[in-house]
Every structure is written in structure tokens, then in C-alpha cells.
Amino acid sequence: MSRCAVDVPAPEPNQCDGYLVVRTPESAYRAWQAEMARVGDPVARAEYVALQNAAHVHATPAHKYRGMARDPIDRWDEDEAKWHRDVHPTDLARLKIWELYGPDPSDYWMLEDWFDADLLTSLADARAVLALAEPPGDFEIVRVTRGDTTITPATLGFDVGYWGSDHFSLIADALLYSRWHSCPPEELAKIAPWASRLNENNLFATAEDAAAYRAWYIQQPWAEEESKDGQFQVIRIDLPAE
Secondary structure: OEOOOOOOOOOOOOOOEEEEEEEOHHHHHHHHHHHHHHHOOHHHHHHHHHHHHHOOOOOOOHHHOOOOOOOOOOOOOOOHHHOOOOOOOOHHHHHHHHHHHOOOHHHOEOOOOOOOOOOEOOHHHHHHHHOOOOOOOOEEEEEEEEOOOOOOOOEEEEEEEEOOOOOOEHHHHHHHOOOOOOOOHHHHHHHHHHHOOEOOOOOEOOHHHHHHHHHHHOOOOOOOOOOOOOOEEEEEEEOOOO
């Protein structure tokens, strides 16, 4: 159901596969470090990371993470010109998504199913967006799929988190570089076994392991809570086809 009379097409009702243009693993980690330097206590952060390392939470270095929570380039908002904000390096790439797909339908439609406004439906579109991403070399394309547990030759692993929204990842936030819901220091020994199941891309090798981690995570009192049952989804991360 549309919320207004603006002629914006209804979104795909069962969106489950597409492409994201995300930061490279190293670029995503640098961006997190810069963010934490601005808003956090660097001494406390360093002490917490040391505790993580002592508990063997980082079986693979955090900067190797290749999941979805790497600042995917989002869709330009047509009202942004009114905000008088500073120009961002990804603005041209964001505008390209708007040119390809129009305004974000979630601004005009009441959506019953999960919807990712940043998802690109074809590899050609993803490459067109990537070509405009700045700085060059700091972004890459991944394919994301939900509802499919098949492992393919292109599969990097399985992430767990939001389909759409800010692409929050239960792996990245709890096990690698936390922004919102850090595992308390006294609980690190309990989360460490999950870290040992991550592969070289800091993702779960199987959907079964990802689902088991999800089931454990939602029981933790310190964790992010689902606003709707099933909000945390198992999402396969693949390299794009050549």
C-alpha cells in the first residue's frame, strides 16, 4: 500500500538476491578505526581489543572480514540537496543508484517484507556504481543471497544480520569490530568458540553454523534485539561472477 500519491513503483515483494558495492576489507577496517577515534575512548578500545585477542576471539584478523557490514553504498535521497551538507566521496555512486532505480520505495510504500534499498539487481548495475565510487580501490562488489544454503565455488561464507537497513552484522559487531553491542569482557570466553568457526573471510563456512550462532546470539542479554521475528537472517556472501 502506498503512503502517498507519488508515482513510485512498488518494490519487489520477495527480494532475496542481488549485489552490494561495499568497502574492501582493509578499507572497512580503516573506516571503523577512524570512527572509533572520533567518537570513542581510544585507550578503552585498545584495552578491549587486547582482551579479545587474549580470549582468542580474533582467530582471523578483523580486517579480513568480507561480509555485508562494510558500509554498502546507499541510494541517494532526492531531498539531500536541501540539507546543505558536505560533499561525500561516494555521492556520485549513490546518485547512480538513484538514477538506475529511482527513489527509495520504502519512503512511499508500507513494506511487509524485508527490503534492501541498496541492493543492485544486476552485476552490470553494480559495476556502473563501483566505477563511480571514490576513492578508487576502496570498494568491491559482493553478491548477497538469503534463503539459499547452497555453497557454490564463488561462496565466501555466510553472514548473519539485517537484510537491508544498515546491514548490521552479528559477526562484525560482536566478534570483530564492535560499534553497538560489544560482548562484555567477562563473556568473551563464551563467544570465543564461535570465532573459531569462522573461515579465512571471517564468515561462517556453512549456513548451519551461521544459524546456530544466530540462535545463541539472540539469547544473550547484551546483544542487539530483533524488532521483528526473523529480522536477523542468514545471508550468503559470494564473489560476483566474472
